Amino acid sequence: xxxxxxxxxxxxxxxxxxxxLTEDEMQLLSENYTCSSFKKNEIIFKEAERPSGxxxxxxxxxxxxxxxxxxxxxxxxMAKPVSFIGYRALFANENHIASAEAIENSVxxxxxxGALEQILRQNPxxxxxxxxxxxNELGFANKRTVTLTQKHIRGRLAESLLFLKDTYGMEEDxxxxxxxxxxxxxxxxxxxxxxxxxxTLSAFAKEEVISINGRRISIKDLxxxxxxxxxx
Amino acid sequence: xxxxxxxxxxxxxxxxxxxxLTEDEMQLLSENYTCSSFKKNEIIFKEAERPSGxxxxxxxxxxxxxxxxxxxxxxxxMAKPVSFIGYRALFANENHIASAEAIENSVxxxxxxGALEQILRQNPxxxxxxxxxxxNELGFANKRTVTLTQKHIRGRLAESLLFLKDTYGMEEDxxxxxxxxxxxxxxxxxxxxxxxxxxTLSAFAKEEVISINGRRISIKDLxxxxxxxxxx
DNA sequence: GCATTTTTGTGTTGTTCGGCATAAGATTTG
DNA sequence: CAAATCTTATGCCGAACAACACAAAAATGC
Numbered sequence: 001x002x003x004x005x006x007x008x009x010x011x012x013x014x015x016x017x018x019x020x021l022t023e024d025e026m027q028l029l030s031e032n033y034t035c036s037s038f039k040k041n042e043i044i045f046k047e048a049e050r051p052s053g054x055x056x057x058x059x060x061x062x063x064x065x066x067x068x069x070x071x072x073x074x075x076x077x078m079a080k081p082v083s084f085i086g087y088r089a090l091f092a093n094e095n096h097i098a099s100a101e102a103i104e105n106s107v108x109x110x111x112x113x114g115a116l117e118q119i120l121r122q123n124p125x126x127x128x129x130x131x132x133x134x135x136n137e138l139g140f141a142n143k144r145t146v147t148l149t150q151k152h153i154r155g156r157l158a159e160s161l162l163f164l165k166d167t168y169g170m171e172e173d174x175x176x177x178x179x180x181x182x183x184x185x186x187x188x189x190x191x192x193x194x195x196x197x198x199x200t201l202s203a204f205a206k207e208e209v210i211s212i213n214g215r216r217i218s219i220k221d222l223x224x225x226x227x228x229x230x231x232x
Numbered sequence: 233x234x235x236x237x238x239x240x241x242x243x244x245x246x247x248x249x250x251x252x253l254t255e256d257e258m259q260l261l262s263e264n265y266t267c268s269s270f271k272k273n274e275i276i277f278k279e280a281e282r283p284s285g286x287x288x289x290x291x292x293x294x295x296x297x298x299x300x301x302x303x304x305x306x307x308x309x310m311a312k313p314v315s316f317i318g319y320r321a322l323f324a325n326e327n328h329i330a331s332a333e334a335i336e337n338s339v340x341x342x343x344x345x346g347a348l349e350q351i352l353r354q355n356p357x358x359x360x361x362x363x364x365x366x367x368n369e370l371g372f373a374n375k376r377t378v379t380l381t382q383k384h385i386r387g388r389l390a391e392s393l394l395f396l397k398d399t400y401g402m403e404e405d406x407x408x409x410x411x412x413x414x415x416x417x418x419x420x421x422x423x424x425x426x427x428x429x430x431x432t433l434s435a436f437a438k439e440e441v442i443s444i445n446g447r448r449i450s451i452k453d454l455x456x457x458x459x460x461x462x463x464x
Numbered sequence: 465g466c467a468t469t470t471t472t473g474t475g476t477t478g479t480t481c482g483g484c485a486t487a488a489g490a491t492t493t494g
Numbered sequence: 495c496a497a498a499t500c501t502t503a504t505g506c507c508g509a510a511c512a513a514c515a516c517a518a519a520a521a522t523g524c
Contacts, residue, residue, distance in 0.1 A: 066374060068382040069464035076374045092367035121356040134366035135324035141373040142308045149380050149423045150300040191381045193482055198503060232301035425512055430473055
């Protein structure tokens with residue numbers, strides 16, 4: 001993790017949340033933020049830590065995960081730029097209940113508490129955006145709870161692959177999912193053991209639903225993958 | 233479901249969220265709400281419906297659940313008075329992704345969309361309360377995802393009993409959980425089959441961790457119940 | 465107050481999936 | 495570039511739990 005200077009432009013340009021800000025608020029923001037970069041596999045924050053401010057992922061990819069029974073990891077969210085991370089704890093006035101780790105080299109911008117609160121209080125549009133964002137994430141979490149508990153392994157894995165596709169999109173070739181995860185991370189995302197993630201990915205490849213090239217996963221038969229996911 | 237007149241006083245007195253409102257806002261609120269009562273087992277709203285306004289549970293107990301694979305039910309939240317229900321969908325500008333059913337005869341107050349938005353925009357304290365509430369619920373949902381997927385049956389059931397105790401409290405005797413659920417609902421809360429809920433409750437009773445009298449469940453050994461929950 | 469339906473309770477069987485072992489391949493490090 | 499470590503891969507076994515069947519008890523409806 002090392003500091004950088006300027007990323008506020010990126011922040012304002014790319015993320016609709018900040019579109020609602022006035023000139024003055026932008027000025028306030030630009031005087032109250034810090035940018036840091038994290039290498040692949042570096043921890044951005046850990047469970048039980050106090051949130052330092054509003055974190056905004058500018059570049060890179062980040063996994064948000066919780067440690068459960070016996071330290072077993074469950075990924076609860078995957079973040080892409082430009083989006084907030086760790087903001088739940090901040091707004092709930094709690095310590096973090098999950099950890100964040102960079103999947104790729106990433107740039108994170110921290111908006112300091114005081115400035116954030118001031119903007120939040122004087123700009124209702126911005127507050128509404130935060131509300132909408134939390135409400136969306138809560139919907140996602142509830143859907144996830146049901147599918148992770150009820151679907152079988154094949155269904156869970158298929159859903160995870162579709163989720164990764166929707167979150168990070170495809171590469172230029174139009175069918176390779178634009179994120180490279182270890183089998184272990186895929187397992188932690190899908191609530192299964194690494195062995196079973198490997199096994200089931202191989203099965204999907206044999207059935208020509210996907211093709212595998214190391215950590216590159218390409219979707220060969222989207223309809224079939226969706227059917228496996230829906231079936232459970 | 234039948235209409236009633238006056239419950240705005242209850243709403244304002246008991247719920248800290250509305251403490252932030254000014255006289256004018258109170259006035260606006262009192263001109264823009266409807267109260268309805270629901271009998272036990274009546275549906276308050278269903279998955280895929282459009283939210284009618286901000287619902288506030290005034291009296292009674294309500295379960296919020298999703299239907300998953302093959303119609304299998306998973307309870308995602310239990311609501312007690314005074315608290316909001318169905319507000320996630322409203323704020324996300326989506327249709328409901330869960331259904332709500334009265335566990336007991338209940339009174340629900342609907343605050344109409346327009347008035348809500350107006351108050352939300354002019355009162356930052358109120359907006360902050362909504363943000364905090366959503367952030368809290370999201371934290372709960374994430375914790376739940378991990379425990380429901382990782383804990384074993386005994387751990388899940390123990391956790392559910394502790395959760396019900398924390399949510400609804402005890403009766404005057406100091407050890408009976410103040411909600412009476414069917415074994416089926418307990419199962420749907422704990423992600424297990426009804427058979428296994430019955431079996432495991434019996435086991436807990438035999439071990440003197442709880443005692444059972446029909447749907448009345450009393451906690452006889454809290455420490456032990458917590459240990460079972462923590463162990464997984 | 466009797467019949468019907470729902471809820472609770474218990475045993476049996478079968479499937480899914482985790483745990484573990486082992487090994488080959490890939491990547492990192494000194 | 496060799497050693498060590500991490501990741502991927504595959505097979506086997508056993509435990510956890512769902513599915514099913516059936517019976518008794520309780521609640522509900524006419």
